[in-house]
Amino acid sequence: MIGKFLVYAFFTTALLSSISYYITHLGKEKYLKAGRLFFHLTAIGILSTAAFLMYAILTHQYQFAYVWEQSNSELQLPLLMSTFYSGQEGSFMLWTVMTAIIGIFLLNYVSKGDRLEPQVMSIFTLIISFLGLILILKSPFLYVWEKFPGEVEVGFLPEDGRGLNPLLQNFWIVIHPPTLFLGFSSLAAPFCFAIGTLMKNRYNDWIKFSMPWLLFSGMILGLGIMMGGYWAYGVLGWGGYWAWDPVENSSFVPWLVIVASIHTMIAQKRTGGYKKTNLVLCIAAYLLVLYSTFLTRSGILGDSSVHSFVDPGYEVYLALIVFISLFTLISVAAILFRLKELKSLNAESNKMLSRESTLFIGSVTLCAAALVILAGTTWPIFQKGTIDAAFYNKMNLPIAIMIALINGISLLLKWKQNDEKRFFKSLIFPLSLAIVVTLGLVYIGVQDFLIALFALASLFTFFVNAELAVNAFRKNKSSVGAYIAHIGIALVFLGIIGSSKYSEEENISLELNKPQDAFGYTMTYLGATPFEDPNNKRDTKYHFNVKIEKDNKEMLLQPVMYYSEYSKGVMKNPDIANFATKDLYLSPMGLVEPEVFSENEMIELKKGEEKTIGDVSVLFNDFDFGNVEMGGAEMQSGNYTIGAKIKVKDSKFTETLEPKIKYTEGNPEYLAAKITGNDTYNFYFVKMSIKGEDEGGVTATIAVVNNKLSSEKPKADETFVITASIKPFINVLWAGTGILVLGFFISILRRRKELLK
């Protein structure tokens, strides 16, 4: 009751705050206080709601369907806390909380001086109202008996929860979603500034206000995206860090637009141009966040992603559509309403070889990348199917080359000038260094033309920025942020070239204790050892120990496989050896247990077929299903017995036998049959196989074991099958992402300082 009441309450106060602020905007200044008051109430309401949900989770209040669905009593504190947002209802809650927190800082910021407070806050609180509406429709506070009416008695308290999806049970769920949602939420601020400035019809100062927020979103969203990449790489065992999956794309597209808009904003600050561009980009970035939410939350992409999309129900689908349509409508209306004023804003500078022109071209290129990815991600809505990941790689490679080149060139150019001589002179140092290193790379194997060009462009921008960073560090430390961020991007590009284009992969079957060579390493599978995961005591997890040796150095890698009761399937986690220049990545594929019967003991027979093995012949007549129904409930449960009726002939006798297989939870036990008076042979029914019609329909596999021989038979060992891969220079990629974030951070400090001046 409390939870639901709180959601209704903050929804109402957010709406009231929005209306009060809007009336203030219309000129009735005395409503400003009401707007602020209602916002404060909203923030208190949201934080209380979140606190209440967290309390319900921590105290295991399983009468709430959400808590029951997402958590259980054995989860340790960090993972237990992350069930707050592991489900759909909770992730909307997280988004709302983050938006509220951003709102508190935003109000504090806009209420100081003339910073468009009524306009910005009326839009901002409207966003909160919509998040509240979604939480009303998709409440995390539904009781189990409300969620399953008629099935669960009113007032029933489940003993334990269902638990967290094992795919999510790792460190990254603790920090990845909050980071991503903080990025999404903070992007509301630049959006509100853009709309606010249109409402106010004043275009000179809004970018100064929104710049720090935009940089903050760029930094946080970028960080979140990278964490997602590391999660995929290090834990999920997808083999890569980026799969062009809709969920990944939908946070990447807004990020590209943010970066584009940061650059044109800088151009506007210096030259006064690109006012319209910046308005449009800031608006587009947030609308794209809403659009991606729609894509990934509405269930509309259900069939085209490895992420599981849950259909949230018709009301939420509709609410999301209204949410995005309304804000698109507001944006378009605001622009159209001010079209005359916008047209009269002064035009851009006309010098092609000036920094602002190249910055603009760079932004257009970034938007082109965004558009390409958006088109690919949106496509499945129009036609069932997906877009091959190769499309994104093919299209974005030339774009990335251009971005790297433009970045380097733009930094060598001056604002509002066309000084060609100086420009060409400044090209010499970074370009010649880049060419030398690229030639070296070509020599060691980078032979693909476009890839070599990509390396050249990345190295070029790396050296340009490195030189500038060194100079800036000597003189004016505060401006060093941008150069550092660019160095980060250049490293990311180089890391991508190494780790994806020049990654090598090999499937390896490791027989127990038998060393095997791959990629210059000697790998030996030493067997599996069980270990306990404190977060998941229901399943027994196994480390599959692989000894890696090279040059008398030794290390142990331990990929994990286990049967998950929750997923009813085998879960696999890779293990990685991190070296300075590369990663050795072991992804478990499966464990092949030795066959109970050896290959030459088994025969496969169609109905009525007869085969001879050793000095006996076996004729297969028919199966004996008893009461077991083919494909019925018993078969599905894995507890049943079936037999094979066979006619066996040896030198003296002919006898009809019926060996059986007894399945207990899917595990077979083979019941032997013998010929009367002949102890030499045991007959076993190994399996029933149903093949395609072209391969002979149903067959029975029968094993004939010669007891005299079988005792001497050497026992085969289990084989651990892995996919091993080498990821060259992946450290460069991770280092690049870190440096990029650092660059953003330094830039934020600088823009804040500028603002405080």
Place this chain on the structure above:
Amino acid sequence: MSKKSKTITGVLIILVFLIIGFMSFMDSKIEYVNFAEAKERMRTVEVKGQWLKEKDSKFDGSANTFTFYMKDDFNNEMKVVLDGAKPNNFDVAEAVVAKGKMKDGYFYAKEVLTKCPSKYEADGKEVQQKKGG
């Protein structure tokens, strides 16, 4: 450069980009088809259907392939060879989507996605289960 020639250059670049983009886009489209249609198409497609559990399925460690039988939504049966191990959640999947193409009479899948909506949407019975059950 005059403003006019600048605009023309810009428009030309965008046009070339759009054309390349469109062509590569049509090239990368992966259609959703059934097995009968998959036989006619030589390119990579996606087929949705059910895993036929009662039929033979096997992981071949040396080739690193998982072979199983699948029935599409139009009841066409097909042997599917997946390049890789049995996917997570395969046993409880309500539906599976195989992405690949026909090869020598069977469907060679580069990737198999599993769809398990029912797993996440629990029912009332499960709520009343005892601990550890």
